[in-house]
Amino acid sequence: MEAKKLIATRDGFGEEIVELGRENRDIYVVDVDIGKSCKTGAFAKALPQQHVNVGIAEQNGAGVAAGLATTGKIPFVVTYAVFGSLRMGEQIRQEICYPNLNVKIACSHGGLTPANDGASHQGIEDMGVLRTIPNMRVVMPADYYAAKALVRAAAEIYGPVYLRFTRDAIPVIYDENQKFEIGKAITLREGGDVAIIANGDTVRLAIEAAEVLAGRGISARVLDMHTIKPLDVEAVSACVNDIGKIITVEDHNILNGLGSAVCEVSAGMGKGRVKRVGIQDCFGQSAPYERLLAMNGITVENIVELAEKW
Amino acid sequence: MKNISVQELKEHAKELRKTALTMIYEAQSGHPGGAFSSAEITAALYYGEMNIDPKNPKWPDRDRYILSKGHACPIQYAALGLLGYFPEEKLHTLRQEGSILQGHPDMKKCPGIDISTGSLGQGLSCGVGMALAGKRDGKDYRVFVIVGDGELDEGQIWEAVMAGNAWNLDNLVIILDNNGLQLDGTTDQVIPHLDLTKKFEAFGYETYEIDGNDMEQVVETLKKIDASTTGRPKCINAHTVKGKGVSFMENQLGWHGMAPNAEQYATAMEELERGF
Numbered sequence: 035m036e037a038k039k040l041i042a043t044r045d046g047f048g049e050e051i052v053e054l055g056r057e058n059r060d061i062y063v064v065d066v067d068i069g070k071s072c073k074t075g076a077f078a079k080a081l082p083q084q085h086v087n088v089g090i091a092e093q094n095g096a097g098v099a100a101g102l103a104t105t106g107k108i109p110f111v112v113t114y115a116v117f118g119s120l121r122m123g124e125q126i127r128q129e130i131c132y133p134n135l136n137v138k139i140a141c142s143h144g145g146l147t148p149a150n151d152g153a154s155h156q157g158i159e160d161m162g163v164l165r166t167i168p169n170m171r172v173v174m175p176a177d178y179y180a181a182k183a184l185v186r187a188a189a190e191i192y193g194p195v196y197l198r199f200t201r202d203a204i205p206v207i208y209d210e211n212q213k214f215e216i217g218k219a220i221t222l223r224e225g226g227d228v229a230i231i232a233n234g235d236t237v238r239l240a241i242e243a244a245e246v247l248a249g250r251g252i253s254a255r256v257l258d259m260h261t262i263k264p265l266d267v268e269a270v271s272a273c274v275n276d277i278g279k280i281i282t283v284e285d286h287n288i289l290n291g292l293g294s295a296v297c298e299v300s301a302g303m304g305k306g307r308v309k310r311v312g313i314q315d316c317f318g319q320s321a322p323y324e325r326l327l328a329m330n331g332i333t334v335e336n337i338v339e340l341a342e343k344w
Numbered sequence: 345m346k347n348i349s350v351q352e353l354k355e356h357a358k359e360l361r362k363t364a365l366t367m368i369y370e371a372q373s374g375h376p377g378g379a380f381s382s383a384e385i386t387a388a389l390y391y392g393e394m395n396i397d398p399k400n401p402k403w404p405d406r407d408r409y410i411l412s413k414g415h416a417c418p419i420q421y422a423a424l425g426l427l428g429y430f431p432e433e434k435l436h437t438l439r440q441e442g443s444i445l446q447g448h449p450d451m452k453k454c455p456g457i458d459i460s461t462g463s464l465g466q467g468l469s470c471g472v473g474m475a476l477a478g479k480r481d482g483k484d485y486r487v488f489v490i491v492g493d494g495e496l497d498e499g500q501i502w503e504a505v506m507a508g509n510a511w512n513l514d515n516l517v518i519i520l521d522n523n524g525l526q527l528d529g530t531t532d533q534v535i536p537h538l539d540l541t542k543k544f545e546a547f548g549y550e551t552y553e554i555d556g557n558d559m560e561q562v563v564e565t566l567k568k569i570d571a572s573t574t575g576r577p578k579c580i581n582a583h584t585v586k587g588k589g590v591s592f593m594e595n596q597l598g599w600h601g602m603a604p605n606a607e608q609y610a611t612a613m614e615e616l617e618r619g620f
Contacts, residue, residue, distance in 0.1 A: 105404070133460045
């Protein structure tokens with residue numbers, strides 16, 4: 035694989051939100067005292083009238099955002115994945131999703147990417163939790179350009195959206211002209227022997243695995259399923275019908291995330307087999323990011339092996 | 345405050361109680377205790393204080409009313425129905441399948457509800473967000489938030505209280521329906537709140553401490569708030585009686601969330617009409 039530029043997707047968010055705020059004065063950022071870390075500093079500086087910091091008070095942040103949204107604002111509540119799903123989870127349910135208000139929850143530190151911070155800061159259940167709340171959409175971009183485009187798409191679509199970004203830098207895999215639509219998977223590679231469906235920081239692993247497999251005579255279709263809700267059922271169904279063998283890859287608990295969503299489609303169709311690569315229903319620890327992935331089998335080697343030993 | 349007499353507002357409060365009780369009786373479900381403790385506050389706000397238009401519930405410049413203690417909603421529904429936010433006959437559909445009058449307020453179903461509530465401790469944060477938007481947009485609407493004293497146990501309330509001070513939200517009026525009871529006992533038995541007026545003062549609020557079932561005091565306080573130029577958010581610590589107006593409901597824990605039977609309903613309606 036050629037050497038790729040490395041950028042954290044939280045940086046893509048931080049840049050795009052400033053552009054959006056300049057274009058639309060109803061765009062607000064609600065910070066919870068981790069704006070620096072979540073890359074909203076530029077927004078706060080450029081657009082102070084559209085910025086507010088509630089302090090270390092996530093529950094209030096969600097409620098304030100709901101109140102702002104009732105007046106026509108489009109607030110982005112910005113925090114870490116673990117807090118943006120669980121600490122404010124019931125506030126998101128009651129005051130944002132139930133009344134279907136136009137609030138976005140934008141979270142850095144998704145999955146194992148805050149590696150050195152340890153288990154307390156690694157949001158591994160967030161997408162699954164939020165996927166079960168009616169009216170919520172759940173999105174994890176795969177790189178810097180995807181983050182920028184999907185943040186924009188979230189701002190342009192009415193209703194609650196959860197966006198999840200990486201703390202650490204990950205390779206750039208798209209170019210700036212790539213089009214993204216919430217709920218629509220991107221086919222990164224065509225293939226007929228196995229389908230690899232990934233999202234977020236694991237898309238790069240899926241691409242690499244497909245390249246290795248190609249060298250061994252196995253052709254893999256690779257999908258970037260950046261939105262797990264609403265899931266692109268059509269794209270998953272096509273994998274089931276055309277190929278029947280699917281490997282899902284995610285930096286999230288294997289329970290109730292991308293893998294589960296894909297299984298739901300396959301089970302509903304009564305055909306296809308799904309192997310899930312993800313966090314093995316266990317907490318992380320302070321360790322290098324790649325090590326944490328490896329401990330859970332979230333590696334190119336494991337994906338390749340699962341595909342070969344079908 | 346509009347030009348309306350205290351006597352007229354008292355009559356409205358009586359009508360609200362009777363209407364709310366009828367709703368709860370017909371539904372055989374609901375929360376009379378906390379509805380009755382806030383009847384004077386609700387009547388004074390809807391019939392006297394608030395700048396609202398029942399025919400245009402989403403008017404952007406309207407004053408907001410947030411019932412953070414959402415279980416008391418029959419008293420608010422009564423005001424909305426009697427003021428014409430929706431056809432009065434809908435008042436007979438409380439908690440029924442398909443009704444706009446859900447068990448707890450639903451802004452998507454019921455005209456005049458400014459935010460959905462029901463999960464305690466959350467409405468104030470939404471009110472703070474609305475008040476902030478009003479200040480940022482240069483609008484002069486105000487946000488009235490009715491908070492139960494039991495609900496002050498929730499940490500989120502104090503997060504929101506601090507934000508109201510931090511952002512100098514002088515358009516925010518928190519009214520504590522301080523009836524001293526919560527589901528499992530008195531607030532002193534469960535989690536004592538000590539001196540709430542001092543607490544809110546310490547949090548940077550302009551505070552008032554009144555008998556919240558005395559319409560004269562309620563009106564007088566709202567007038568003072570109208571005239572205030574302190575630039576501070578406001579808090580009225582309104583001491584009230586849970587179940588106020590019905591002898592066998594007053595200060596009784598059991599009437600937090602219970603509907604009366606036919607005999608109790610008849611007695612209660614009579615007591616509400618003539619006083620006891």
